[in-house]
Amino acid sequence: MVRAGLTAERVTVAGAExxxxxxxxxxxxxxxxxxxxxxxxxxxxxxxxxxxLRGRIALLAADEKTIRIxxxxxxxxxKDALVAFANAWREYAHQHPGRYMATQTPIQxxxxxxxxxxxxxxxxxLTYSMLRGYGLAEPDLTDAVRLLRSTFHGFVALEAAGGFAxxxxxQQSWIRALDALHTLLEHWPPFREGDSx
Amino acid sequence: MVRAGLTAERVTVAGAExxxxxxxxxxxxxxxxxxxxxxxxxxxxxxxxxxxLRGRIALLAADEKTIRIxxxxxxxxxKDALVAFANAWREYAHQHPGRYMATQTPIQxxxxxxxxxxxxxxxxxLTYSMLRGYGLAEPDLTDAVRLLRSTFHGFVALEAAGGFAxxxxxQQSWIRALDALHTLLEHWPPFREGDSx
DNA sequence: ATTGTTTTCCTAGGGCCCCTAGGTTAAAAC
DNA sequence: GTTTTAACCTAGGGGCCCTAGGAAAACAAT
Numbered sequence: 001m002v003r004a005g006l007t008a009e010r011v012t013v014a015g016a017e018x019x020x021x022x023x024x025x026x027x028x029x030x031x032x033x034x035x036x037x038x039x040x041x042x043x044x045x046x047x048x049x050x051x052x053l054r055g056r057i058a059l060l061a062a063d064e065k066t067i068r069i070x071x072x073x074x075x076x077x078x079k080d081a082l083v084a085f086a087n088a089w090r091e092y093a094h095q096h097p098g099r100y101m102a103t104q105t106p107i108q109x110x111x112x113x114x115x116x117x118x119x120x121x122x123x124x125x126l127t128y129s130m131l132r133g134y135g136l137a138e139p140d141l142t143d144a145v146r147l148l149r150s151t152f153h154g155f156v157a158l159e160a161a162g163g164f165a166x167x168x169x170x171q172q173s174w175i176r177a178l179d180a181l182h183t184l185l186e187h188w189p190p191f192r193e194g195d196s197x
Numbered sequence: 198m199v200r201a202g203l204t205a206e207r208v209t210v211a212g213a214e215x216x217x218x219x220x221x222x223x224x225x226x227x228x229x230x231x232x233x234x235x236x237x238x239x240x241x242x243x244x245x246x247x248x249x250l251r252g253r254i255a256l257l258a259a260d261e262k263t264i265r266i267x268x269x270x271x272x273x274x275x276k277d278a279l280v281a282f283a284n285a286w287r288e289y290a291h292q293h294p295g296r297y298m299a300t301q302t303p304i305q306x307x308x309x310x311x312x313x314x315x316x317x318x319x320x321x322x323l324t325y326s327m328l329r330g331y332g333l334a335e336p337d338l339t340d341a342v343r344l345l346r347s348t349f350h351g352f353v354a355l356e357a358a359g360g361f362a363x364x365x366x367x368q369q370s371w372i373r374a375l376d377a378l379h380t381l382l383e384h385w386p387p388f389r390e391g392d393s394x
Numbered sequence: 395a396t397t398g399t400t401t402t403c404c405t406a407g408g409g410c411c412c413c414t415a416g417g418t419t420a421a422a423a424c
Numbered sequence: 425g426t427t428t429t430a431a432c433c434t435a436g437g438g439g440c441c442c443t444a445g446g447a448a449a450a451c452a453a454t
Contacts, residue, residue: 003402003449023303025222030440041442042403050441097303104301106220106294107359124363142365143373147348149360150374154351155343162304163346166321168339176340177347179386189380200420200431227411238413239432247412397454404447411440416433423428 004038008046011036012056019057019098027054027098048110054102055109059117061099065092066123073130079182081130086152086178093156104157134185144185151181201235205243208233209253216254216295224251224295245307251299252306256314258296262289263320270327276379278327283349283375290353301354331382341382348378 014035019027029050033040047053065088072088073081093100114120127145136144155174157163164170211232216224226247230237244250262285269285270278290297311317324342333341352371354360361367 006402028440029442039404040440041405044442045402104354104358106357139365139369140373142363143370143377146352146355146361146367146370147374147377150351150355151344151348152351153355154347154349157301157354158343158347158350160303161301164343166339168336170343172336173340173343176337177344180340180344180381183384183386184377184381187380187384189376203431225411226413236433237411238434241413242431395454398452400449400451402447402449404445406444406446408443409441412438414437415435417435418431418433420431421429424426 004036004042006036006038006042006046008056011043011046012053012060015053016057016060016096016099016102019102020096021098024054024057024098024101027057029053051108052110052113054105055113057099058102058105058109059114059120061092061096061103062120062123063117064096064099065089065103066118066120066126068092069123069126073126078133079178081133082182082185083178085126085130086148086174086181089152090156090174093160097160100156101160131185134188136185136188140188144188148181151177201233201239203233203235203239203243205253208240208243209250209257212250213254213257213293213296213299216299217293218295221251221254221295221298224254226250248305249307249310251302252310254296255299255302255306256311256317258289258293258300259317259320260314261293261296262286262300263315263317263323265289266320266323270323275330276375278330279379279382280375282323282327283345283371283378286349287353287371290357294357297353298357328382331385333382333385337385341385345378348374 011032015027015032018031018035022031027050029040029043032053033043036043043053047056068091069085069088072084076084124145127148128141131141131144131148134144155170155177159170164173208229212224212229215228215232219228224247226240227237229250230240233240240250244253265288266282266285269281273281321342324345325338328338328341328345331341352367352374356367361370
């Protein structure tokens, strides 16, 4: 019997494809094995188990998303960069819903594995450098990064969950949201004493 | 043998408690049955299955969250209302992580069931009325509502997924985000022809 | 080429879970 | 009190996760 040539990476990719096809929580060891033409027990040589696989899918997605964003924002600045960044984010989520959802799982990824995945760290760096043009300084910079990430993620998550039932197209709201965020970054409110919880 | 007095609602609540305790994707029919002192097969009289149960937990969470927000914003206006709204949202997510996560599942809830759940609809109404003071008109109003919901949801989702690893406390970023959104709403950018995707 | 070593993939099987079918018996309706 | 309804049960099939241990392919070394 010829070997299938499995790898942790090949198993992860198969899981990611399956996640995009049938939804993340229908990704099972058995299905992934079937897709690879292998018995489920064979996967455990390459992957610790289902949780580990999901963690690997999440890291794969983070890396891929980061690469897309880096390509999209290369050579751009200001609002151009903001829009390119945001659109790359959203398009990745649309194209790879299962992978994207994997990134939302409460943190339980093998730290050793996460350490060698450049995606998450690089994503934050990209966001910071995209904001360079707006002239923000710490801690406002961190706050702005978090606000942007929250809005981008929240929008696509609500979109995916069917949260935008109103007749107005999400696309239009998205464009306006980016407009709004741009002007917000240009007029970032100064910190004032006495702000309460 | 005395009856346990089950109800679709009691099953849902048990599932919701379990979700908050052990995480949504460890909510199983068997565990819920065990928590209610009943065999798993007995649940199927009240609930169609696991998917149905998850949908019911999601609707329960939506209703509860809406009530919290309504209480928190009652009698408030302007930034006061915005902050109260947002904090109620975030605190609900913190207190009921499992329930909250249930609301994120891609839409597959029984429409008949959803129709009689006031939560989601009322939540949108509350958001609209909270924004009344900012003087926005459609379609800006819808866009603003969507932006706010995206940011609130995105923030708590990233927070829950461990996305804010930086040293700065999420709480501080949250306060600044609300400041920023408030000023944004006060200076909502006018629509200009020629905005591109 | 042969032998030994490593690693891949297998079969077997235990345990948990989802869900259905069909039977009892408690509660409600009359 | 009898009948009807509905709650809860036992039994069981099939799927999934994962471990243990075996067979054989690929690799190393002579």
